[in-house]
Amino acid sequence: MPAPLEFYFDFSSPYAYIASECIEPLAARHGRAVRYRPTLLGAVFRISGQRPLTEIPVKGDYARRDFARSARFAGIPFAMPEPFPIGTVTAARACLVLQGADPAGADNFIHAAFRAYFAEGRNLSDPQVVHDVLARTGADADAVLEAAATAPVKDALKAAVDASLARGVFGTPFIFVDDEPFWGSDRLPQIDRWLSSGPF
């Protein structure tokens, strides 16, 4: 069985949302699974000296237009959320808790959380919204959030962020196919060819 694709993401990344809606069917066509790896762009940007796209002079207006157009191009519902970007530490910790207990449930939560923020306009930085999304996907929301607030889970997320940095992740989505890195939802066509024809 070939290794799963590794999909690094922050719940606040529009291009990670777009890619998250496409990556599983793409991987499945090539007999691959997807392993989702939450990280935090705030920490990543501090290291690499970057800022959120929408805060870069001149680039911000284009970025907002491109988020929406790229979602339409991919056939995915999208509404520019406000506020943007947001802190996603609660959602990321909840994700880690679920991944340890119920991997399939974790995947459902990831998609539901992305959609809540980028299609339904719900502020995912609010723990109550994370609670609602957990409950909606059938998780024991109280138990997950309680676990998410414990030191071992906080440490696990810190370790996950450090690991993503050590692997060279400077933005999301950042996808590894075996050890080949691909950054951005616009690299899905390259991933598709890499998986079908081998390294090029």
Added chain:
Amino acid sequence: MPAPLEFYFDFSSPYAYIASECIEPLAARHGRAVRYRPTLLGAVFRISGQRPLTEIPVKGDYARRDFARSARFAGIPFAMPEPFPIGTVTAARACLVLQGADPAGADNFIHAAFRAYFAEGRNLSDPQVVHDVLARTGADADAVLEAAATAPVKDALKAAVDASLARGVFGTPFIFVDDEPFWGSDRLPQIDRWLSSGPF
């Protein structure tokens, strides 16, 4: 006759090089021409607070890998040039001179100059290399470079850079289809759909 696509570029941009090799056949399939508009990324980056991709911590190694892989994906010869990036003011001024005198010759020069830097490893910041490329494409290289050093041409390039900034160009390639902006060689599939099906 529909308006030509407007293609803003800096000769030092690898993704502009990749797109320059693909944009004319794409445009022609939809009955469009391409109007090339040189700009200078140094000035653009100063305004938007950006740095060359290869100088951003963590991002630089990935960028070099992605330049080469994206060129292979597009089936285009590429060899990472050294030094990179380079100042392209002489090449950009020569381009403006040619565009005023011989538009078809200017297009030939643009392709030859991009290839000299990104496929043949010639340092396009060196006026002698610009001279060689001009001569190779059949231009009167001495006359073009002499004109390129005059105040009116220097002013015309300054005005062209200012105009690109005023239009929101913060990187290259930056392509306008009518008034719709597309940034990056990875947006060519979106441009293709925009031209075939209309705005989406």
